[in-house]
Amino acid sequence: MSSPILIDNVQKVFKTPGGDVVALKDINLTIQPGEFVCLLGPSGCGKSTLLNAVAGFQAPSDGQIVIDQKAIRSPGPDRGMVFQEYALFPWMSVAQNIAFGLEVQKKEKAEIGLVVNQLLDLLHLKDFRDRFPKDLSGGMRQRVAIARVLALDSPIMLMDEPFGALDALTRRNLQDELLRIWEKLGKTILFVTHSIEESIYLADRIVVMTYRPGTVKRDQIVAMPRPRDPASPAFNDLKRELGRLVMEEQQRHADAEMKLAAVD
Amino acid sequence: MRKIKDFAHGALVPVLVLILWEACSRAGLFSAVVMPAPSAVAAKWWAYLLPAQAQEAGQSWLAWAFSGELLHDAYSSLYRVIAGFIIGAGLALPLGLLMGANTRIYALFNPLMQILRPIPPIAYIPLAILWFGLGNPPSFFLIAIGAFFPVLMNTIAGVRQVDGIYLRAARNLGVGQWTMFTRVILPAATPYILAGVRIGIGTAFIVVIVSEMIAVNDGLGFRILEAREFMWSDKIIAGMITIGLLGLAIDTAVSRLNNHLLRWHRGLEH
Numbered sequence: 282m283s284s285p286i287l288i289d290n291v292q293k294v295f296k297t298p299g300g301d302v303v304a305l306k307d308i309n310l311t312i313q314p315g316e317f318v319c320l321l322g323p324s325g326c327g328k329s330t331l332l333n334a335v336a337g338f339q340a341p342s343d344g345q346i347v348i349d350q351k352a353i354r355s356p357g358p359d360r361g362m363v364f365q366e367y368a369l370f371p372w373m374s375v376a377q378n379i380a381f382g383l384e385v386q387k388k389e390k391a392e393i394g395l396v397v398n399q400l401l402d403l404l405h406l407k408d409f410r411d412r413f414p415k416d417l418s419g420g421m422r423q424r425v426a427i428a429r430v431l432a433l434d435s436p437i438m439l440m441d442e443p444f445g446a447l448d449a450l451t452r453r454n455l456q457d458e459l460l461r462i463w464e465k466l467g468k469t470i471l472f473v474t475h476s477i478e479e480s481i482y483l484a485d486r487i488v489v490m491t492y493r494p495g496t497v498k499r500d501q502i503v504a505m506p507r508p509r510d511p512a513s514p515a516f517n518d519l520k521r522e523l524g525r526l527v528m529e530e531q532q533r534h535a536d537a538e539m540k541l542a543a544v545d
Numbered sequence: 546m547r548k549i550k551d552f553a554h555g556a557l558v559p560v561l562v563l564i565l566w567e568a569c570s571r572a573g574l575f576s577a578v579v580m581p582a583p584s585a586v587a588a589k590w591w592a593y594l595l596p597a598q599a600q601e602a603g604q605s606w607l608a609w610a611f612s613g614e615l616l617h618d619a620y621s622s623l624y625r626v627i628a629g630f631i632i633g634a635g636l637a638l639p640l641g642l643l644m645g646a647n648t649r650i651y652a653l654f655n656p657l658m659q660i661l662r663p664i665p666p667i668a669y670i671p672l673a674i675l676w677f678g679l680g681n682p683p684s685f686f687l688i689a690i691g692a693f694f695p696v697l698m699n700t701i702a703g704v705r706q707v708d709g710i711y712l713r714a715a716r717n718l719g720v721g722q723w724t725m726f727t728r729v730i731l732p733a734a735t736p737y738i739l740a741g742v743r744i745g746i747g748t749a750f751i752v753v754i755v756s757e758m759i760a761v762n763d764g765l766g767f768r769i770l771e772a773r774e775f776m777w778s779d780k781i782i783a784g785m786i787t788i789g790l791l792g793l794a795i796d797t798a799v800s801r802l803n804n805h806l807l808r809w810h811r812g813l814e815h
């Protein structure tokens with residue numbers, strides 16, 4: 282039932298008063314069903330732009346993204362998205378947030394209740410079901426956001442720096458949870474991060490992007506068995522290697538900013 | 546204990562004013578017709594509150610209690626405020642949602658609204674009488690106008706400030722237009738809308754008192770104007786105090802409702 286995500290020659294140009302910004306150029310990727318792929322790169326390299334195109338929030342200027350033999354044109358519950366800012370509905374309780382996507386699909390009450398309870402269990406949220414988001418910690422909120430997307434039972438999960446705002450411990454904890462859920466439910470995950478360590482810890486495959494125009498700099502398979510030990514030599518070799526690639530792009534970013542500043 | 550202390554602290558100035566006022570009256574500093582003593586006002590207020598006749602056989606306790614002038618007047622005024630407010634806010638809310646959400650509808654209606662908005666509801670009195678005659682309808686009309694604009698402006702602002710991230714999250718969950726309105730935009734805008742409701746009720750309460758001075762023969766506004774004709778200054782002041790108490794009660798009720806509806810909101814403790 283699940284199909285690969287085909288990213289076919291995607292370009293994205295933003296027209297701005299200061300001239301065109303080529304955010305994405307010649308992106309060609311195929312993401313297999315069940316694969317865990319990280320998009321890695323410095324700030325501004327187009328990771329969110331690519332993810333938003335897959336989500337259907339922003340159409341590419343050229344090229345297309347095909348899932349199930351259909352080109353993506355709009356957002357939809359087959360591609361659940363977890364945002365860095367959580368984006369929970371603050372006026373809904375934890376349980377209501379999780380149930381909302383199913384209510385939209387007009388599922389039966391009993392079924393919704395069942396799914397919500399399962400997800401509360403799965404993400405250890407049972408004691409928080411009637412809390413409002415404002416009363417939750419960042420880590421808890423992101424659990425709810427993940428549960429909300431899992432409720433859709435979509436084959437694909439898109440995540441834009443979901444753990445970027447969390448402290449290191451909570452972050453590791455949620456990374457482990459995510460891996461556990463991914464192994465259990467067999468989702469395809471496209472995960473944006475600018476943390477090299479996070480990408481090596483999680484991904485089957487890491488796509489390193491260049492800065493302006495955003496292209497694929499390296500498509501790196503990570504073959505290490507899980508759970509991965511960030512202290513192991515193999516982990517650190519890869520970390521050094523990817524670090525070098527990202528630093529190059531970071532440098533280009535910094536140079537570009539310097540040039541801009543000089544023009545001002 | 547702390548509460549009692551706070552209360553005593555808050556009561557200090559009003560009590561001092563009352564004592565000073567009473568002392569001045571007793572010393573004969575001003576005439577009782579122009580400025581009655583607080584004790585006289587209190588006595589009048591009590592008489593105004595009590596039912597005129599003894600409870601009749603078969604009459605329910607509630608009906609008897611409300612046969613007193615004060616409760617009857619307070620009830621009439623409150624009824625007009627609520628009815629007028631529901632009409633005004635009931636029109637402002639959907640229009641505000643549409644104007645906030647759709648720039649073309651906004652551009653269509655905004656010029657008219659900007660012209661009408663500065664006209665105080667009081668200025669509509671002649672038209673209100675011409676159109677609706679006497680009785681409750683002109684009051685409803687004036688109060689509705691008083692409530693309309695605060696609710697409208699705040700609803701528009703509320704819809705506009707809805708964080709785009711909620712809209713994106715909702716679209717990602719497959720939400721259609723109607724659900725987006727009712728379950729995302731409307732609740733996200735409620736803090737603003739309720740602030741408008743509070744201002745709107747305040748305006749409605751001012752307008753009801755004025756409107757009762759022109760077209761009806763009960764209500765608190767009518768009563769204090771009537772008392773003036775007989776030079777009953779004690780009753781005028783008793784009526785004014787009742788207006789103050791009713792206003793306070795309404796505002797407390799609205800603020801309670803606010804706290805309940807916004808219990809999810811960051812800015813509020815409880």
Ligand SMILES: Nc1ncnc2c1ncn2[C@@H]1O[C@H](COP(=O)(O)OP(=O)(O)OP(=O)(O)O)[C@@H](O)[C@H]1O
Nearest residue numbers: 295297302304323324325326327328329330331475
């Ligand atoms: N709406 C827009 N209009 C103009 N330029 C844009 C717009 N959105 C993004 N850009 C530009 O496109 C480039 C890619 O942006 P994008 O948000 O995808 O980067 P990112 O890799 O997600 O960065 P970050 O790690 O900071 O989130 C950036 O240089 C940005 O300035």
Ligand SMILES: [Mg+2]
Nearest residue numbers: 328329330441
């Ligand atoms: Mg981004």
